[in-house]
Amino acid sequence: MNSEFAPFSYKDNNLFSQEFDDLYSSAKGAVEESEYVFINGNNLHNRFRELKDQTFYIGEIGFGVGINFLTTCRSWLKNSQKDRVLTFYSFDKYLFQLKDFKKILDTYPELKEYREEFEKSYPKNVKGVQKISLFEGRISLNLVIGDINQTQEYLELIKGVDAWFLDGFSPSKNPDLWSKKLFDLISHSCKRHATFATYTSAGTVKQNLRESGFDIKKINGFSNKRHMLKGISSSGQKITENPSKVAVIGSGIAGCLLSYSLAKKGLEVDLFEQSDDICSGASSHELLVAYPRLSSHDNAFGRFNLLSYLYAVNFYDNLNSTAWQKTGVLVLNHDQNSNKRQESLMQHRFDKDIYQHLSPEEASTISGISIDLDGLLYRDAGYILPRQLCEVLIDSPNINLKTSSKIESLSRDQKITSFKIGSKEYKYKNVCLSTGSDTSKLLNIDGLSIKRGQTTHLEKDRNISGINLPICAKGYVSPLVNNIHVVGSSYSDLEHLDIVQEEHLSNLENLKIIHDGAVAVDSGKVGFRAVSKDHMPMVGEVDGIYINTCHGSRASISAPISAEIISSYILKEAPPLEIRELQALSPKRFN
Ligand SMILES: Cc1cc2nc3c(=O)[nH]c(=O)nc-3n(C[C@H](O)[C@H](O)[C@H](O)COP(=O)(O)OP(=O)(O)OC[C@H]3O[C@@H](n4cnc5c(N)ncnc54)[C@H](O)[C@@H]3O)c2cc1C
Numbered sequence: 001m002n003s004e005f006a007p008f009s010y011k012d013n014n015l016f017s018q019e020f021d022d023l024y025s026s027a028k029g030a031v032e033e034s035e036y037v038f039i040n041g042n043n044l045h046n047r048f049r050e051l052k053d054q055t056f057y058i059g060e061i062g063f064g065v066g067i068n069f070l071t072t073c074r075s076w077l078k079n080s081q082k083d084r085v086l087t088f089y090s091f092d093k094y095l096f097q098l099k100d101f102k103k104i105l106d107t108y109p110e111l112k113e114y115r116e117e118f119e120k121s122y123p124k125n126v127k128g129v130q131k132i133s134l135f136e137g138r139i140s141l142n143l144v145i146g147d148i149n150q151t152q153e154y155l156e157l158i159k160g161v162d163a164w165f166l167d168g169f170s171p172s173k174n175p176d177l178w179s180k181k182l183f184d185l186i187s188h189s190c191k192r193h194a195t196f197a198t199y200t201s202a203g204t205v206k207q208n209l210r211e212s213g214f215d216i217k218k219i220n221g222f223s224n225k226r227h228m229l230k231g232i233s234s235s236g237q238k239i240t241e242n243p244s245k246v247a248v249i250g251s252g253i254a255g256c257l258l259s260y261s262l263a264k265k266g267l268e269v270d271l272f273e274q275s276d277d278i279c280s281g282a283s284s285h286e287l288l289v290a291y292p293r294l295s296s297h298d299n300a301f302g303r304f305n306l307l308s309y310l311y312a313v314n315f316y317d318n319l320n321s322t323a324w325q326k327t328g329v330l331v332l333n334h335d336q337n338s339n340k341r342q343e344s345l346m347q348h349r350f351d352k353d354i355y356q357h358l359s360p361e362e363a364s365t366i367s368g369i370s371i372d373l374d375g376l377l378y379r380d381a382g383y384i385l386p387r388q389l390c391e392v393l394i395d396s397p398n399i400n401l402k403t404s405s406k407i408e409s410l411s412r413d414q415k416i417t418s419f420k421i422g423s424k425e426y427k428y429k430n431v432c433l434s435t436g437s438d439t440s441k442l443l444n445i446d447g448l449s450i451k452r453g454q455t456t457h458l459e460k461d462r463n464i465s466g467i468n469l470p471i472c473a474k475g476y477v478s479p480l481v482n483n484i485h486v487v488g489s490s491y492s493d494l495e496h497l498d499i500v501q502e503e504h505l506s507n508l509e510n511l512k513i514i515h516d517g518a519v520a521v522d523s524g525k526v527g528f529r530a531v532s533k534d535h536m537p538m539v540g541e542v543d544g545i546y547i548n549t550c551h552g553s554r555a556s557i558s559a560p561i562s563a564e565i566i567s568s569y570i571l572k573e574a575p576p577l578e579i580r581e582l583q584a585l586s587p588k589r590f591n
């Protein structure tokens, strides 16, 4: 579930890798070297100042302790216009532990402002892609952790890179980071006339770069290094124009998150909703508890659940809205299965960075009520208020909300999707169905089913009103929100939306595992969940139409990353997950 942290030591006060028998940076000054080799070698100050495009893309091999990244942040924030975005992809086998990062960065006071912001959203030590938004969205770091031999196929998904930093350890000691195969993939990711820079001028590096389609220039190296290399890609691709207006159908949490993601990237969105208001389907619930269902197995399911959770927390943190309540979530150890799962999670991760074990006494102190069971605390988890969140998300001049607009059917011809509302016909190149449990009414998809759920709302009561975070066992109970506690939720095959007493009773029975005292029912709420056969969302394209559904019981976690996946498909950017996970989300997987 997580790789080791970066093993490092010091040699004459310089950061050193014993594994690769090399220094991380020049002993003559890491920040100065970074400025000289990577920033100036790629002419970045000028290019940032004169940038015409909305986004500038940088790729880096060897994230290390992040000196190059932070030096680039400094230049970007000083030189670029405020509405432009820097997308920085970086690959490394290891991540430094936060405490070591802090200690190392203390020696570079000139980067203080930038490292402090980075520390607030510091990556977790998990394999795969972590997309982290920094500096109010002006910089997006896409950090890919894992051995390059396993992660390099992610490069196939990256297009349109403007500049590359090649910063492996010395080629003779770290040949995997300078191979012809890797350079071919890097070359394939380049925009036409993209640049690269590297501190080395080793013969094999020159040869491999040349054979992979780069024009090379040897120039004076940094400090006592005789030479370094810089150059341009002679074979990069011409980037096609941004797509036109996009239609998003459905204004639940999935549709609003997608509209937000597209609008943020400068696209105009028509958001269609059949009801007369947003959030009328499953997203009409008072609150959604947001915590991950983790697995200790590093399969697509386990990786998706973990990475989507990290993505969601970073996303909500950046929104700065009270619709996100980062209270932590307590998951109790209440039966054999939960016990087994918790034990195996504890065996796989000791750093308490994502979850930590709590005794019944600790659980009682943290939750605010008396708890008899032990459990796991997900400190960064919490709950969202979906309606309030969606209002924030779609408050953009780029989003045109069209309520009372039911789409009855879709037709597709010559790469254009069209539909009618009344007598008016709409045509779009890109359409995305975020239609929850109604998706099969518009498109035939295998593997999708519908499960009804009912929540029970409890009156404010002194026995439980002290609860200050969601507590989950077989069901869950929330803190007081709008004068009620939400207890959830049933899972049934009934096909109507009426409140059913039996489902209230089963919710209250499950509540007893958490709190066995008298409570009074105020009301309830029913919705239909879209669920896939394997409990993964359906996110991808079918017959030229994008689908974003089957968020099951976990939309608060799965929907933010899913929105980013669809918007990256539409904009031909690299999605925030690797190929295995993307395939596991494909709506075509049950065909
Ligand atoms: C009882 C219950 C409790 C839950 N608890 C949690 C929880 O604690 N945490 C959590 O993360 N998740 C929870 N969930 C799951 C979560 O609510 C859903 O996964 C999520 O709301 C789905 O969002 P969505 O946007 O995909 O679908 P929806 O919210 O259903 O939105 C779909 C929208 O599409 C519109 N639409 C459909 N067809 C058309 C059409 N043809 N034309 C125009 N518009 C159309 C609908 O009107 C609707 O507004 C719960 C679900 C239920 C039922």
Ligand SMILES: C[S@@+](CC[C@H](N)C(=O)[O-])C[C@H]1O[C@@H](n2cnc3c(N)ncnc32)[C@H](O)[C@@H]1O
Pocket: 006, 023, 024, 025, 061, 062, 063, 064, 065, 066, 067, 068, 069, 091, 092, 093, 094, 146, 147, 148, 149, 167, 168, 169, 174, 176, 177
């Ligand atoms: C010279 S350091 C990078 C320094 C970094 N750019 C900085 O600014 O701090 C080289 C990096 O390459 C990484 N590395 C070495 N072999 C790797 C491999 N097989 N896969 C991925 N990363 C690797 C190391 O972990 C190390 O962090």
